[in-house]
Amino acid sequence: MNHAMRPVLSASVACVLAWGTFARAQVPRPGPSFHEAVGMAWAIDPIRTELQVGHNSARARARAAGSWFAGGPTLSGEYMDDHMLGSNEGYTTYQGGVSVPLWLPGQGSATQQVASAEAASIDEQLNVEHMALSIRVLDAGAAALIARSRVDVAHVLYDATARMATSATRAVHGGELASTDGQMAQAAMENARNELALAQEEAENARAALEVLLGHPVIPDIARYGGADVTHARFIAVRDMEENDPRIQAAHHTVEAAEANMKLARRSFMPNPEIGVDAIHEKQYGSPWDDRVGLNFSIPLPSEVRNTPIMSEARNRLASATSQETQARRMVHLEMMRVRERLIAATTARQATRTAAENMDRRAEAQEHAWRLGEASLDMALAARQAAASTRLACARADVEWHVASIRMLIATGTVP
Template sequence: MAGHLLRHAFGVLGLAVALPAAAQTGGAPASPDWRSAVEAAWSRSVQAVDAAGQRRSAQAEHSAASSFWAASPALELEQLRKRQQPGGSSRETELGIALPLWLPGQRGARLAAADAQAAAASAAADAARLQLAGAVQEAAWAVWMQQAEVESAAIQADEFEALAHDVARRVRAGDLARTDALAADAERLAGEDARSRARLALQAAEARWTALTGLATLPPRPAPADVPPATAPLVAHPLLHEAGARLELARKRLDAVRLSRRDAPELVLRAHQERAGGEPDVNGVGVALRIPFASAERNEPLLSAALAEAELAEASETEVRRQLDLALTSAVQDERAARQQLANEAERARLLRERAVLIQKSFDAGQSPLPEALRALTQALQAEAAMRRQAVAAALAAARLQQARGLMP
């Protein structure tokens, strides 16, 4: 029995080895890489639809700002019929086209705002993709955590089954009482029940992964060496990039509003024709320029809204920067604490396993009662299960640190 217990003892280095991605056998499909998994989730997400809509909106705005006219031309048609002396009448027809003109600098400001909108849409898509990548990563680690639970439950069930068989053999030989066999069988059944629950939880985690990505398998589990150290230089975080792009867009829109202090002036081209019975037709052409006045009633609401948008974007950019700094500091501390806790759990598991082996030897020799051996074995198994969980938790903390840095998995 002591040899059976020793076969399951392992150290912290063994826990760092990656678990199988999906615990599948036979003709299972090859594991996708992280980029493929994120892209698969992105193609199924609402964020992708929103990003496409923002890009189309920016393209439409750029197209409108690139137009030769400030707005759509308008057609004017006027016809007037006049009654003259009895038996005669006249008809006047006037056809015109109104062409809205850009104000000085307005078209360039609108184009700059459209370019800023396109940049903001691209930055928003990158930020949404990073956040979705974090959700994909969390779903994968949830599966790996449940795989660790299944492994621990399987080891526990095997341990208690071996112990139950050994106790049953000794009861038949007359070395132990029937009560010991009942206690050992009860622990064996509890181990089987724990294994069943762990498998169900694993299936649920795998189902959530598939619902998010549409994939049946997981990417390879990243090794701790793949995660940048805490002192690695920061990259431009997509969320910060998005906030900066939105601030630039708000400023460009404010510039466009300041250069659009009146409605677009209109150049009107007209053709006039007059027909009167018994008299020659009268034809003519004309040109008119319509210039709307700038008024506070029109400009103040637009300018105030643009200023408020710029101020809000600036405050949001500052808040995002502060939140990202806080998240990074917290992620660094969590990763360090998780590594230290893993070392502690590994040492605790080693000590309790060594104690369980010694008590098992004493029980085999008839020097210790079964309840004491059961308690020692349970404590050792629980410590090893905690070590497996902490190994996954430490790796997850490292992955979250990578996410806090703005890096894709």
């Protein structure tokens, strides 16, 4: 047997270094930082545009509520004469007026408070969307990196099985190996080829999904963030972390907007009264022209038929906002615990899989060497290679997930690294 062919990866090379070599080979230029990637996604995020329009609208409503009157002026006019009655005595009347609705006591300031509270709520919703977008970028970037590591592992496995299949074919032709072993080696190589094709498909899909999110065909370099960033981060108490979470802040501002709306509903206990000026210009039979000027007012009286639905809707809105705030606090508290535990578990998994990958690489090399010397069967050598590939992929996945958990912890503290 020919002993010159050696495995592509030496036993001393960890799977993390193998992943780094592959990433550098596939990406000629270094990818953007995670912070830059989030900025790319934020610049083209459609939800951000929608929320900004809503914020501007709420601010405009707050400014409009500072008007002296509760609405725009109303113009009225009348024209009457006696010609349609079949007479021509010269009775002609022109009448016109203008009136404006008045604020009820405290209604104007309550309207401003509602609009301002809604604008503040949308401000926090922007922060919530930015946080959610950061997590989406993180997950998409991690999926792309893991998919590329799967391609890397599949390449290594295919190279190893192809090398063993070539040696087995020569051995079969030389009468040194049974044909069934040659068929086994060819089947292993074809399975590795199929795995490589599937891995390349997954990598392309992950890359396309990330490009749609970022607007650029790049993969963020999340490997630069790790335990040192978490260690040096300025942590605060868990309670303060929860209170500063934008999801809780948004829910709290929604409650404030609902409370302001309840106050406005109480202030709007009746339709707005109107006051205005009328002018009359008329001509009567046998009399000179007559002009008159006067005031007019209209005061609709309160009605339970009108007020009850308004108050009911305001109460329902406040109850819903209060319930959502309670649910948001519970959800954020649970998520904080999960993020912390995920980081602890990811740290352990990273260390364990790295050691396991190194050991499985050594075992695969030893089994292949023993097979070439006739001291081990082919199926054992192939199984060792497959097991080494699976462990190496688990190692690369654990390494990416550790970086993801570190960044997720930083995001939970209110920092986008």
